[in-house]
Amino acid sequence: MDGGQPSAELASEAAAPALGIPGRSVMAPLRAVVRLRRRVRLLRKRRLLTPGAGLDPGRPASRGDPDQPQIFTFDSPAELSLRTPRKKRRRSRVVLYPETSRKCRPRAESRSRAQRCLLLLVAIVGFQVLNAIENLDDNAQRYDLDGLEKVLQRAVFGQPAAVGRIVALLRDYLSTHMHSRPLLLALHGPSGVGKSHVGRLLARHFRAVLEDGELVLQYHVRHHCPEPRAALACREELARRVAAVVAQAEVEEKTPFVVLDEVELMPPALLDELHGFLQPQRARPFHNAVYVLLSSAGGAEITRFVLQNASRALPVPRPLRPGGPAHGSRAEEELSAGLRALLAREHPLWQAAAVVPFLLxxxxxxxxxxxxxxxxxxxxxxxxxxxxxxxxxxxxxxxxxxxxxxxxxxxxxxxxxx
Known part of the structure; x- marks a missing residue:
């Protein structure tokens, strides 16, 4: 069949001029079709043969052979053998448990003992914190400091800054019962500004809230220690009376108040005795006490300060937090610091005092x-x-x-x- 094709081609070339059709324009496409057909047949024979398998070259490979391609490609068998086969993805199945099934929980014996200790520690700390908060509220309510503040604001005129600072210091100190040192309030100012009046109001208030007049001691220097008496006898009497008040307050678990008026007239021996009450080596009951010193010492310094700052009013100090100490203006803080330094030159008692100036x-x-x-x-x-x-x-x-x-x-x- 292949041998007859050239003759057919020659015959068609010879018949082309007779039909009036150019020979080259018709034969060129026919030759291309014939060559393409031969090449396709040759490629099919090569694809069907399996090299190195010992098969008959004229026998096509079976359809069940997985190494033979099932579709037509232009890749050679060697290239096909080098290809890595694709891995089939396995679908992950969702495991569903029935709703009626019971989950397996660890047994009580397998739990760690450290977890129990941790829970016990958390419970103890929480109880201690709650107890401390309740104690703070109980101590603050026992002395009715809100009522004291209202009384001082209503009865003391022209001293809002001093009243606010006194109440803030008392609130901060009386929030707890146990202390490492007593509270020493030093109220200083010129004559007639209300220091003695505040001392009487404090003594009256704490006698009422403590329900025991023996826990409040009022000491007037001119009355209890006049000039003719010896300073040593006055010192022994003051030490005895303060010790009795402190001991009684320790039994009742309350804070005693000692109000001393006209401290500027006290002899050095009495100041030394008061300074000894503040020392840390004293007995623990002496640490839980409030001493209020009323003195006109430093009155000239306060008068000069007020006259120099007459053009501006001093703001009322307010505590930064509820129950915290009050902070006034910078000028007032400088006045308190300067007044403390001035008084400390006369006696070291005022170094540990909270100085509250009373203005004109x-x-x-x-x-x-x-x-x-x-x-x-x-x-x-x-x-x-x-x-x-x-x-x-x-x-x-x-x-x-x-x-x-x-x-x-x-x-x-x-x-x-x-």
């Missing part, structure tokens, strides 16, 4: 003192009459403001003349 009273504060005293004596607190009485006092006049020289010292005498 304005004229309107003196008028309030007159009205309060008139109401206490049974007179109608008329504003015009109180202002008339206040005009009889002497004042410092600075920057358009008037500060009483003697404060409310002469108010009682003036009202008694009515």
């Amino acid at each position: 009273l304005d004229k309107r504060d003196v008028v309030s003192c007159f009205r309060d005293e008139m109401a206490a004596e049974g007179f109608f607190p008329e504003q015009a009459r109180a202002e008339l009485l206040a005009e009889q006092l002497s004042y410092y006049r600075v920057a358009g403001r008037e500060f009483a020289v003697t404060g409310c010292k002469q108010v009682v005498a003036k009202v008694n003349l009515l």
Whole structure:
């Protein structure tokens, strides 16, 4: 069949001119088709043969052979053998458990003992914290410091900064019962600004809340230790009375209060005895006590400070946190620090004291003192009459403001003349 093809090609070339068709334009495509057909047959024979398998070259390979391709490709058998077969992906099956099945839990014997100890430790710490918080609330409520603050703000005129600092220091100290050192409050200021009045209000309040007058000691230097008496005898008496109050407070688990007025008149022996109460080597009951010192020492320094800062008002100190110590203005803190340094030169007692300065009273504060005293004596607190009485006092006049020289010292005498 292949041998007859050239003759057919020659015959077609010879017949092409007779039909009026150019021979080259018809025979060229036919030759290309014939060559392509031969090449396809040759490639099919090569694909069907398996090299090195010992098969008959004229016999095609079986369809069941996995090494033979099932589709037509232009790759050689050697290239096909070098290809890595694809791995079939295995689908992961979702394991579903029945809802009625019970989960296997560890037995009680297999649990760690450290876990039990940890739970016990957490419970103990939580109980201690809760107990400490309750103790803080109980101690603060026992002394009714909120009521004390209201009383001081209503009865003490012209000293909002001093009242706020006193209440804040007491609140911070009385929140707990056990202390490492006593609280020493030193109230300093000129005459007539309300120091002794605050001392009386503090003694009256704590006698009422402690329900025991023996836990509050008021000591007046002029009354308990006049000049003719020996300072050594006064020192022994003060030590005995303070020891008795502290011992009684330790039995009742309360904080005693010792108010000492006119401390500037105390002899050095009494100051040494007070300083000994603050030492850490003293017995533990002496550490749980509040000492309030009322003194006019440093009054000249406070007067000079007020007159120099008359053009601006000092803000009322406010605690940074509930129950924390109050922080006033920077000028007031500098005044307290300077006053403490000045007093420490006379005696080291004031180095450990919380100094609270009482400033000069304005004229309107003196008028309030007159009205309060008139109401206490049974007179109608008329504003015009109180202002008339206040005009009889002497004042410092600075920057358009008037500060009483003697404060409310002469108010009682003036009202008694009515």
